Amino acid sequence: xxxxxxxxxxxxxxxxxxxxxxxxxxxxxxxxxxxxxxxxxxxxxxxxxxxxxxxxxxxxxxxxxxxxxxxxxxxxxxxxxxxxxxxxxxxxxxxxxxxxxxxxxxxxxxxxxxxxxxxxxxxxxxxxxxxxxxxxxxxxxxxxxxxxxxxxxxxxxxxxxxxxxxxxxxxxxxxxxxxxxxxxxxxxxxxxxxxxxxxxxxxxxxxxxxxxxxxxxxxxxxxxxx
Numbered sequence: 165x166x167x168x169x170x171x172x173x174x175x176x177x178x179x180x181x182x183x184x185x186x187x188x189x190x191x192x193x194x195x196x197x198x199x200x201x202x203x204x205x206x207x208x209x210x211x212x213x214x215x216x217x218x219x220x221x222x223x224x225x226x227x228x229x230x231x232x233x234x235x236x237x238x239x240x241x242x243x244x245x246x247x248x249x250x251x252x253x254x255x256x257x258x259x260x261x262x263x264x265x266x267x268x269x270x271x272x273x274x275x276x277x278x279x280x281x282x283x284x285x286x287x288x289x290x291x292x293x294x295x296x297x298x299x300x301x302x303x304x305x306x307x308x309x310x311x312x313x314x315x316x317x318x319x320x321x322x323x324x325x326x327x328x329x330x331x332x333x334x335x336x337x338x339x340x341x342x343x344x345x346x347x348x349x350x351x352x353x354x355x356x357x358x359x360x361x362x363x364x365x366x367x368x369x370x371x372x373x374x375x376x377x378x379x380x381x382x383x384x385x386x387x388x389x390x
Contacts, residue, residue: 166354168362173385177350177366178223181261193256203249204241226380227344229270233295235339242267248345258355263347270342279336285327287334288313346370346378361390
């Protein structure tokens, strides 16, 4: 267990997040220690939150990566407003991380590489589901997925369990890929006795150039009352 944040506070909070994530993974504190809640705001101002899997963390220059269908509700929300908030919580370790920033599509080659690393069934699932769209029945979704598999050259089968890997990897769907969440603010929280928790917040500027690429500033840290 971690008793408190160090003094002075770490220069880069995402390095601490990386260490905490490594510890949660090593100790297998939950089935998916990289589970991360992502909150977005729809074009009409409605907030929405869901759990995704944090698939990459780059402490410097400072972003985390998750993957999804760009046409999903979260994808449409991010297109309208790329400001997002994320949260990771490990109850068994008494640790929590909050992150606020801007979600930008990952480079195509990064999304291609991750998609190629997935198993055949997961690759087919990305093609088969029109995420967040209405559905007549579970059977209709399975039939739709299998039909798309045949269109992609997979052997004909009647169940998803029988999906066999193709001779070559399936291509990545153009509507599916990663988001890099560039952190503008990070809060680290450590559980404390008598509910006197240890909490600190880091903030930095996050300017974007004419191509929309982020240029982060220097982190500034401040301890907060819990």
